[in-house]
Amino acid sequence: MRKTELFLLPIPFLLCSCADPLPFGDSCSVHEDCDSNACLQSPTTTDRYCSKACSTENDCPSKYRCEFNLERSKKLCTMNDIGENCTEDANCLWNACLFKAGASSGVCSKVCDTGAECPEYWICTDIV
Numbered sequence: 001m002r003k004t005e006l007f008l009l010p011i012p013f014l015l016c017s018c019a020d021p022l023p024f025g026d027s028c029s030v031h032e033d034c035d036s037n038a039c040l041q042s043p044t045t046t047d048r049y050c051s052k053a054c055s056t057e058n059d060c061p062s063k064y065r066c067e068f069n070l071e072r073s074k075k076l077c078t079m080n081d082i083g084e085n086c087t088e089d090a091n092c093l094w095n096a097c098l099f100k101a102g103a104s105s106g107v108c109s110k111v112c113d114t115g116a117e118c119p120e121y122w123i124c125t126d127i128v
Contacts, residue, residue, distance in 0.1 A: 024052040024077070031072075038072050043079050044093050051076040063093065065119060081108040082119050098127065 021035035022028055027049060028039035034050035041048055052059075053074055054066035060077035067078045079093060085105055086097035092108035099106035110117075112124035 022050045024050055026050045036076075038069070038076050040069070040076065040078060049079065051078065053077075067119075080119060082110060082122060084108045 022033050023035060026034070027047060028034050029048060031037050031039045033039055036050060036052045038051040038053075039048050040051045054060050054077050055075065057066050060066050063079060063081040063084060064077040065080040066075050067080070068074070069076045069078065081093045084092070084107065086092050086108050087105050089095040089097045091097055094108070094110035096109045096111065097106045098109045112118055115124045118124055
């Protein structure tokens with residue numbers, strides 16, 4: 001009778017260690033980094049940030065607008081402070097705080113070449 005021996009060999013295996021998705025506003029590299037699956041380019045730097053879905057402006061915090069994003073095919077909170085109150089250029093993403101004559105506060109804006117660069121209800125015009 002033949003004796004059979006059983007050998008147990010350790011088999012190496014890999015475990016997938018997945019990081020928790022990043023919340024709204026955190027820095028990201030790709031869409032999959034974010035819990036919203038939406039990593040957007042900052043309008044003023046090379047940085048990227050996690051966005052979130054929205055239906056109206058009220059769904060987004062200050063300095064963000066609810067805008068349709070073609071790449072993600074949905075409305076997202078997008079960095080954009082045009083129209084937000086300011087007291088100096090440094091308060092605004094694009095360093096442009098516009099004042100009416102004699103006013104102590106103004107609204108954030110940005111330099112533009114065409115109206116397509118402006119949010120809804122805004123126009124691109126010369127400022128004197």
